[in-house]
Amino acid sequence: MFRSIRWKILLPFALLIILAMSLLGILLSNYVRQIYLEDLEDKQTAEALLIAEALKLAEVPTGIMIDLDDAASEWAKVLDARITIIAADGRVTGESHEDRAKMTNHLDRPEVQLAKAKGSGSSIRFSHTVGYHMMYTAIATYQDGQLSGFVRMAVPLNKIENKIYTLQMVITISILIFTLLAILLSIVISFRISQPLRELTRAVKGIFPGETVSTDMQYKGDEIAQLTHSFNAMSRQIETQIGEIESERARLASVLEKMTDGVLIVDEVGRVQLINPAAETMFGWHSGPVKGIPLVEVTQDYQSVELFRKCAQSGNSQSAKFELGNQKIHLQAAATQLGQSLPGYILLLFQDISRQVHVDNMRRDFISNVSHELRTPLAGIKALTETLQDGALEDPPAARRFLERIENEVDSLNLMVAELLELSRIESGKVPLEIIKTTVVDIIQPAFNRLHIQAERSEIEMDIDCPDNLPEILADANRLQQVIVNLLHNAIKYTPKGGKIILSARLVDQFVEFMVKDTGKGIPASDLPRIFERFYKIDRSRSSSGTGLGLAIARHLVDAHKGRIWAESEVGRGSIFRFTIPIA
Ligand code: ADP
Numbered sequence: 187m188f189r190s191i192r193w194k195i196l197l198p199f200a201l202l203i204i205l206a207m208s209l210l211g212i213l214l215s216n217y218v219r220q221i222y223l224e225d226l227e228d229k230q231t232a233e234a235l236l237i238a239e240a241l242k243l244a245e246v247p248t249g250i251m252i253d254l255d256d257a258a259s260e261w262a263k264v265l266d267a268r269i270t271i272i273a274a275d276g277r278v279t280g281e282s283h284e285d286r287a288k289m290t291n292h293l294d295r296p297e298v299q300l301a302k303a304k305g306s307g308s309s310i311r312f313s314h315t316v317g318y319h320m321m322y323t324a325i326a327t328y329q330d331g332q333l334s335g336f337v338r339m340a341v342p343l344n345k346i347e348n349k350i351y352t353l354q355m356v357i358t359i360s361i362l363i364f365t366l367l368a369i370l371l372s373i374v375i376s377f378r379i380s381q382p383l384r385e386l387t388r389a390v391k392g393i394f395p396g397e398t399v400s401t402d403m404q405y406k407g408d409e410i411a412q413l414t415h416s417f418n419a420m421s422r423q424i425e426t427q428i429g430e431i432e433s434e435r436a437r438l439a440s441v442l443e444k445m446t447d448g449v450l451i452v453d454e455v456g457r458v459q460l461i462n463p464a465a466e467t468m469f470g471w472h473s474g475p476v477k478g479i480p481l482v483e484v485t486q487d488y489q490s491v492e493l494f495r496k497c498a499q500s501g502n503s504q505s506a507k508f509e510l511g512n513q514k515i516h517l518q519a520a521a522t523q524l525g526q527s528l529p530g531y532i533l534l535l536f537q538d539i540s541r542q543v544h545v546d547n548m549r550r551d552f553i554s555n556v557s558h559e560l561r562t563p564l565a566g567i568k569a570l571t572e573t574l575q576d577g578a579l580e581d582p583p584a585a586r587r588f589l590e591r592i593e594n595e596v597d598s599l600n601l602m603v604a605e606l607l608e609l610s611r612i613e614s615g616k617v618p619l620e621i622i623k624t625t626v627v628d629i630i631q632p633a634f635n636r637l638h639i640q641a642e643r644s645e646i647e648m649d650i651d652c653p654d655n656l657p658e659i660l661a662d663a664n665r666l667q668q669v670i671v672n673l674l675h676n677a678i679k680y681t682p683k684g685g686k687i688i689l690s691a692r693l694v695d696q697f698v699e700f701m702v703k704d705t706g707k708g709i710p711a712s713d714l715p716r717i718f719e720r721f722y723k724i725d726r727s728r729s730s731s732g733t734g735l736g737l738a739i740a741r742h743l744v745d746a747h748k749g750r751i752w753a754e755s756e757v758g759r760g761s762i763f764r765f766t767i768p769i770a
Contacts, residue, residue: 191383195376196369203368207361215354222346223321227308230267230323230339234306237261237269238327238337254280268340272298272324274333292338297324301336310343319343382410386417447537448517452494454530456481468515468536481534487511490519490534497521497532507539516543548720555721559602559733563595570595598733605735609720612742619662619746623770626656626691626698629663633670634689637678645683648674651690658770659698665743666767669751672736673702673763679732680761681706697749697766708757717753740765 241257258269262282271280276293278286292298300307301324308323324338442449448465452458461476461484469485476484482491489508497504505520518539524531570588578584611617634650641648670689677687685705692699709717709724716722718741721734744751744765755761 190380192376192380195379196372199372199376200369203365203372207365207368211354211357211361214357215350218353218357219350222350223310226321226341226346227323230308230321230341231306231325233265233267234323234325234337234339237265237271237339238325241271241337255282255286256280258282265339266341268320270338270340272336272338274335279335292336295322295324295338297322297338298336300324301326302333313342316342319347321346379410382414386414389417389421447535450481450484450534450536451524451528452481452532452534454498454532456491456494456498458484459531465536468510468517468538490536493519493521494532494534497523514540516540552720555734556606559721560599563599563602566595567592602733602735605733605739609735609739609742612739612746617665619665621660621662621747623658624661624663624666625658626652626700629659629661629666630670630689630691630700633667633674636667636671637674641674641678641687644678644681646678646681646685646687648678648687648689651688653692656691656693656698659767660770661747661767666747669740669743669765670700670702672740676732676736677702677704677706677761677763680704685760693769694766697768699764699766702763703760704762705760708759708761709753709755710757711755714753714755718751 240261241254254271258271258280259282262269267282268284269280269282270278270292272292273279276291276298278289278292280286281289293302296309296311297307300309306323306325308321310319310321312318313320319342320340321343322338322340324336326336327334442460442462445462445464448468449460449462450458450465451460457478458476458481459478461471466472466476469487471484481494482488485491487510489506493504493506501523503520503522505518507516507518509516516539518537520535522533522535524533570592574585574588578588608617630650630652634648638648674687674689681687681704687705688701688703690701690703692701713722713724717724718737720738722737723732723734741751744767747767749766749768751763751765753761753763
């Protein structure tokens, strides 16, 4: 408690005030007493001179003793004092209060000695006779320049002492009051001085950035006000800086949040310090805060740990490509030391390249498929031309047969090239669709008509089931006809004699759903998800039956109409192909 600045100011001040006031009190009361006594001495001297003058002591011849007791008593009554008249040799010649016979020679009395030496003198002594202090004042009387005797006055000091005591009491009380007031004042001053300091301390302890301390008008311009101002300025500066840091952090956090690449920051011993949502998703981390958890626990993947380890050991950036086993995600990963900004920390960056890998795989498949598909008809043509060269030309009917077969192979090559071209044009968006309001019948009927004969030839029954009241759809009629033709074409191709195909359409929510249903051989469930891929054929050995591009084209065209295409099938019982197109 006494350590506070308030007490540090207050205590010395209070002590100083008490000390100064006590000293002042003592000095003052002594001084007053002195003045009183001096006054009294002067008065007694004057009175003694008066008595001497009145008694004409000067005229009493030296050596002649006369009784002056009565005169002394008279004057004593008038002046209310004890009066002693002493001869020049010290014998008492007149006494107002005591029995003169018992009185000894008075020449040795200090006041008499002083009077003898200087003309007057006084002395204060305790009187055993009366029981209190008395003041004795004596003057010397002269005759013709010769000492003729002394007049001595004596008054008790108790009256004066009483007066002095009262005065001292007044002084003491006023000093006490002043001391109290001074202490109160220093309490107030010390409180007011320490008040802003306490506020400063509270604000600093609280560390509420931006909190300021009010400056008292009284301290305007003094050190405390300056300190307070400086503190307030510092507080505001800290607030601004914290604000900047906060917004910087928020920006960084939102960048990390929105990034599609996974980011991890790992400390030197391999504990994760930061992870962004993309990385959480990649590694399937759903267990809350990640700080301090080992990398291997977070990623559950040895390859990322290996990458981290290599980077930590070599001090150089490392990169690697790998597949996350359980998630089937292909990652391009990089590890970099964060250097001076965070010594020992390593930044791990993961980019999901699954799509790119998928595209690469598709391209590879595509090239091998195309070469494979081209090789078969080309090999056929080559064999036929060799047979012709080897002598079949000499046999005109056989030569014609071979030429027909060459023509067939060239046709299928043409078809494939045309379909490939078409597909690549659709995929690259180079086929502008003319999407307009179209009736469903305008799409279904022409497609049905185009394949009706072919179905009849294959002895397959083909029907349309389409209500009249269907709303118009948004479509490029020619392109949608092509989709239906492709589906019908497949249905005819994969349905045996005596089978049945139904082409229908119906309204489902905001879409018209088209359906091609056959009673053909069906599609195995394992193949169903893949039949819309380019070159995907279920029975690869029956290569001549198609290119594997028809459904891929159909899917692209339906996608371009913002619709959806899918298939359902049961092996041996038939297949159903459906696709939706939004209504106008
Ligand atoms: P393709 O030109 O070979 O018919 P598609 O892309 O049109 O190529 O079809 C891909 C594969 O899907 C075909 O090879 C075939 O095995 C299967 N398929 C398509 N439609 C049917 C269907 N209606 N019934 C049975 N299988 C079908």
